[in-house]
Amino acid sequence: MNIGLDIDGVLADFIGAFISYHNLVYGTDFSYHQFTTLRFGPVIGTSHEEANARVTEFNHSPFFRLIPTIPGSQEAVKELSSRARVMVITSRPSALEHETRKWLGRHFPECKEIYFAKNHITSDNQGLKPKEQLCLDNQISLMIEDDLEHAELCHKAGIKVYLLDQPWNQETIQGAIRAKDWEELSKLLNNQ
Numbered sequence: 001m002n003i004g005l006d007i008d009g010v011l012a013d014f015i016g017a018f019i020s021y022h023n024l025v026y027g028t029d030f031s032y033h034q035f036t037t038l039r040f041g042p043v044i045g046t047s048h049e050e051a052n053a054r055v056t057e058f059n060h061s062p063f064f065r066l067i068p069t070i071p072g073s074q075e076a077v078k079e080l081s082s083r084a085r086v087m088v089i090t091s092r093p094s095a096l097e098h099e100t101r102k103w104l105g106r107h108f109p110e111c112k113e114i115y116f117a118k119n120h121i122t123s124d125n126q127g128l129k130p131k132e133q134l135c136l137d138n139q140i141s142l143m144i145e146d147d148l149e150h151a152e153l154c155h156k157a158g159i160k161v162y163l164l165d166q167p168w169n170q171e172t173i174q175g176a177i178r179a180k181d182w183e184e185l186s187k188l189l190n191n192q
């Protein structure tokens with residue numbers, strides 16, 4: 001069985017690290033639960049373009065290399081990789097491939113297959129395939145996601161989706177199975 005793993009919000013606490021960066025650099029006091037959308041402009045009080053520019057700054061700062069893992073993800077992925085083929089499917093900018101591979105090598109050494117997908121929020125990776133297409137191309141039958149739009153598109157493409165609960169994905173979604181944390185996700189995966 002081929003299982004797809006998203007990175008940010010699933011394996012990597014991207015938003016937690018971005019908040020630490022933003023609070024330090026811009027003197028703000030944001031917290032995790034305020035990020036109720038992945039479109040950061042309304043959350044941080046800027047335009048969409050300015051929010052994307054700040055994310056790009058963060059991506060090229062030392063904070064990016066230090067993004068922590070999501071609790072429970074390392075143990076769960078290690079166990080999962082012993083009985084399934086795991087592939088990472090991310091819409092991070094493909095320019096970050098080198099740093100992303102290094103980060104995965106440190107925290108998720110079993111994740112060696114990495115594919116970059118088109119990004120639907122920023123202008124990154126526009127020439128690349130959408131995530132659901134990469135899943136289909138790689139015979140991924142189950143995708144683990146945190147982004148509602150990706151989850152919905154994967155579901156519509158016939159891929160089973162587990163959604164890791166996060167403040168930014170609280171809207172009701174058809175078809176995806178929600179798990180509150182990696183412990184719950186592991187139980188669902190054990191029943192596959």
Ligand SMILES: [Mg+2]
Nearest residue numbers: 006008009146
């Ligand atoms: Mg994500």
